[in-house]
Amino acid sequence: MKTDFFKYQAQTTPHPLAMEISHAKGSYIYDTNAKAYLDFVAGVSACSLGHAHPKVIDAVKTQLDKYLHVMVYGEYIQAPAVELSKLIAAHLPKPLESTYLVNSGTEAVEGSLKLARRYTQRSEIIAAKNAYHGNTLGSLSLMDYEERKHPFLPLIPDIKHIEFNSESDLIQITENTAAIILETIQGGAGFIEPTNNYLAKVQERCNAVGAVFILDEIQPGIGRTGKLFGFENYNCQPDIVVTGKGLGGGLPIGAFTASTEMMSTLSDNPKLGHITTFGGNPVIAAAALATLKEITASNLIAETLKKEALIRKHLQHKHIKEIRGRGLMLAALTESADLTSQVILEAQNQGLILFWLLFEPKAIRITPPLTISNDEIIEGCRIITSILDSI
Numbered sequence: 001m002k003t004d005f006f007k008y009q010a011q012t013t014p015h016p017l018a019m020e021i022s023h024a025k026g027s028y029i030y031d032t033n034a035k036a037y038l039d040f041v042a043g044v045s046a047c048s049l050g051h052a053h054p055k056v057i058d059a060v061k062t063q064l065d066k067y068l069h070v071m072v073y074g075e076y077i078q079a080p081a082v083e084l085s086k087l088i089a090a091h092l093p094k095p096l097e098s099t100y101l102v103n104s105g106t107e108a109v110e111g112s113l114k115l116a117r118r119y120t121q122r123s124e125i126i127a128a129k130n131a132y133h134g135n136t137l138g139s140l141s142l143m144d145y146e147e148r149k150h151p152f153l154p155l156i157p158d159i160k161h162i163e164f165n166s167e168s169d170l171i172q173i174t175e176n177t178a179a180i181i182l183e184t185i186q187g188g189a190g191f192i193e194p195t196n197n198y199l200a201k202v203q204e205r206c207n208a209v210g211a212v213f214i215l216d217e218i219q220p221g222i223g224r225t226g227k228l229f230g231f232e233n234y235n236c237q238p239d240i241v242v243t244g245k246g247l248g249g250g251l252p253i254g255a256f257t258a259s260t261e262m263m264s265t266l267s268d269n270p271k272l273g274h275i276t277t278f279g280g281n282p283v284i285a286a287a288a289l290a291t292l293k294e295i296t297a298s299n300l301i302a303e304t305l306k307k308e309a310l311i312r313k314h315l316q317h318k319h320i321k322e323i324r325g326r327g328l329m330l331a332a333l334t335e336s337a338d339l340t341s342q343v344i345l346e347a348q349n350q351g352l353i354l355f356w357l358l359f360e361p362k363a364i365r366i367t368p369p370l371t372i373s374n375d376e377i378i379e380g381c382r383i384i385t386s387i388l389d390s391i
């Protein structure tokens with residue numbers, strides 16, 4: 001299998017972790033040698049209810065027996081997609097109530113950019129430096145890393161970059177701006193939270209000049225930061241909310257939600273402003289609906305803050321210089337990229353899954369399932385600190 005993986009499956013890096021998976025359950029992933037790995041990464045913030053959560057599995061199996069794909073997005077009335085969109089609206093402030101379901105986070109970002117341009121009839125988009133919004137051409141255009149963009153030029157024109165958390169940069173949002181898109185908490189950059197009421201100030205500036213305020217909640221959203229949506233922590237309300245990852249309960253999904261008035265511009269003049277075959281797929285929507293119901297009906301969201309406190313308590317070590325983030329979206333920074341890599345690789349040997357962040361090489365990603373137990377947290381932290389002791 002390993003040989004075929006390298007030969008037939010397109011690779012993303014020269015040295016993938018290449019663990020061969022047998023199965024996964026709860027907070028554990030098992031390899032084909034029957035070794036158990038405690039999962040502190042949750043498929044990069046995607047498996048919010050852990051692995052093979054019974055309610056997600058039941059919802060998928062029930063839907064499998066009814067129907068799979070029957071028609072492109074938006075034509076037929078399919079209960080899982082309707083109920084999911086309705087539940088998302090029930091948990092968002094007005095006027096955010098119309099959701100377009102797509103297949104991935106990056107596609108949801110693309111959809112939100114198209115919607116903002118269509119609605120404002122302006123073209124300029126503003127994004128933050130060090131942001132990550134996905135890897136298709138439009139989302140890649142939002143990135144300010146020239147060396148990552150260069151091989152794929154030309155990308156989308158009319159994109160400007162500002163410094164996240166810089167109030168003085170907000171002057172760059174003007175009456176020419178269609179939209180500003182920000183991650184509620186910058187992920188790849190190192191789990192950087194907005195400070196000093198920054199997002200509320202962005203919202204105020206957007207309102208003043210008629211620009212659309214888009215928040216990318218693909219990573220902080222769906223309960224990971226002590227609220228269902230990360231922006232609820234920061235005294236602000238976007239015009240478009242983009243979600244993905246943890247919404248799907250382990251299946252691929254993306255969504256963007258806006259007011260009905262704004263969203264209706266995608267369906268008229270010209271109609272079919274965004275098209276997807278599989279968006280709103282009934283099996284995936286059923287899994288997402290079960291996930292969202294479970295997260296919103298349980299104590300899981302409130303518990304993320306207690307679990308954060310437990311992680312901070314048990315990760316005290318002289319080589320951990322800082323722990324950034326909120327809830328179960330945490331990054332532990334050591335003094336060097338080399339030390340961080342050693343910890344991540346040795347943790348895998350010792351049965352603990354950790355991972356890197358895209359643009360902050362000193363950070364150890366800690367984004368476990370929301371369902372992780374206190375004992376599992378303590379055990380994972382023990383492995384990390386004992387590795388740090390031994391290096």
Ligand SMILES: Cc1ncc(COP(=O)(O)O)c(C=O)c1O
Pocket residue numbers: 044104105106107109132133134135183187216217218219244245
């Ligand atoms: C903040 C953010 N936006 C967008 C994306 C892209 O999502 P996807 O990989 O599902 O396309 C990611 C993925 O890591 C992300 O973290």
